[in-house]
Amino acid sequence: MSGVLGAFLRRDFREAVTYKFSFVSSLAGMLLSLATFYFVAKLVPPGSPSLGPFGGDYFSFAVVGVAFSGLLGMFQEGLSAVVRSAQLSGTLEALLVTPVPIPVILFGSSLYSLLFQIFRTALHLAVAAAFFGLAFGRVDVAGVAAVGLLTVVCFLSVGVLSASFILVYKTGNPFSWILGTVSGLLGGVVFPVSLLPPWIRWASSLLPVTYALDGMRKSLLASAPFSAVLPDIAALAVFDVLLVPLSLAAFRLAVRKAKKDGTLSHY
Template identity: 35%
Template sequence: MRLLLAFLRRDLRIATAYRLNALLLLSGGLFTLTLFYFLARTVGEAPLVRSRYGADYFSFALVGLATAALLRALQLGFGGAVRAAQNDGSLEPLLGAPLSTLHVVTLMGAWPVANALLRSLGLLAFGALLFGAKLHLHPVSFLVTLLLSALTFCALGLLSAAFVLVFKRGDPFTYALDSLSYLFAGVLYPTEVLPPLLRVMARFLPATHALHGLREAALRGATPAQLLTTWMALLAFCLVLWPLAALALSAARRHVEQAGTLPHS
C-alpha cells in the first residue's frame, strides 16, 4: 500500500503540474456531452433502447461513452506508463526493485487507472447533473460490475505493456480490440441491431459484457441476482487474462534483459 501511494503521489504531482491539460480534458468532456445531448434530441425516442434498458437515448449513450472511455484508458494506460518510463530513463531502476515485473508495471499504471475511473465517473455525474440524464443506479451492482470490468481491462492493459516493453511502441492489438469494441460491443447502439453472426461474435468481446452490466446497473437499477451471468462472464475473462498478463510480462522482461535492450528508449 505504501508503494502504491508513493506512485500515485508522484504521478499526481506530474499531472497537476500541467493545469492546462486538466482544463482541456474537462472542456473536451463537456464538448462530447453537449454533442451527444443534441444528437439524442435529433434521434428522439429510440424504441429499442427504451424497451431494452428503459432509458432515453442520451442516458444510454452516456453510459456507453463513459464506459468506453474508461476501458480504452485502462487498455492504453499501462503501456503508456511503460513507454514514458523508457523515454525518461526510469524504467531500468524501477524494474531493478525486488518486485515481480507484474507488480512493478501494475504500480506504474496505478495513476492512469485512478485517473480513468475519475474521468468516467465525472462524465456520468456531469451528464446527470448538467444534461438531465436519467440514471436509476443500483450502487452495489454498479460498483461490482465496474470492479470486474476494470480488472478485465487492466489485464488487457498489462498484456499491452508487455508488447511495449519489447517493441517500444504502441500495441496494435489494443487498438484493434478498441475498434472492434466500438463497432460491435454496443457503445452507441444496442447489440440487438447487429446481424445474428455479429451478435454471436460480440459475446467474445469483454466490452460487450462490461457495457451490458453497467447499463443494467445504471439505467435499470438491476440487482446483483440479475447480473450474475454478466459477472461470471467478466470473472472468466479475468481468470484467463491475468495469468496470461503475468506470463507475458515475465517473458518480455527476460527478452529485453537477454537482448540488452532494457535501457534503450
C-alpha cells in the same frame, strides 16, 4: 507497498500540476462530448425498442457507454502507456535498478492515471445528471460492484498483456487495436449491439466490453435486479479466469526475454 504506491502517486500529481491547462482542456472536451450526445439524442425518440433493456433513453445510454469505455480504455492501455513513456523518457532503467518488483513499478506508474480516470468518469456522469438530464434508475449497488470489479480485473489483465508486448516489441501493440478500435464499433459503446446485423453480432459476444457496458447500463439505468446482470457477471468471470494467468505468464516471459536480449530499456 503502500509507501511505494504513495510515492508514485505523489510523483505523478507533482508532475500533473505543472501542466496547468491539461485538466481544463480535459473538462472542456467532456462538456463538448456531453453537449454533442445531448443533441444527437433528440433525434432518437424515447422508448426505442433496442434501448428498452437499458431504460429507453438514448442520451443516458450513450453517456454511460462513452464514460465507461474511456475508463476501460485507460485500464487496458494505461500500463503499456507508462512502459512506453518510461522507455522514451529514459526513466525506465532508473526504476528497474531499484529493489521494487517490476509488477509494482508497472502498477504504481499507472495508478495516478487510473485514479484520475475514475474521478473523470464519476464527474462525467455527475455533470451529465446535473445539467443534461442523465436519468439513473434505481441503482443496484451489488450489480455495479460485481460488474465493476470483474471488469477492472479483466481490463487490467489486457493491460498487462499490452505492457508485455511493449516491453519486447516496443510499439505496434495489437491488443490496443483489437480491443480498442473494434470495441468501439462492436462493443455497444454508442449504440446497442442488437442493432448490428446478425452476421457480425456474434463478434461482439467475444469482447469483454460488451458485457461490461451491458451490466453497467442495466444496473445503473434500467433498475435491473442483480439476477438480471448474472449473465454479464458470468461472462466477465470467464474472461478473468482466462486472462489473469495468461497475462501474468506473458509478463514474466516478456521481462525475461527483454533482459536476455538486453533491450529492457530500449525504445
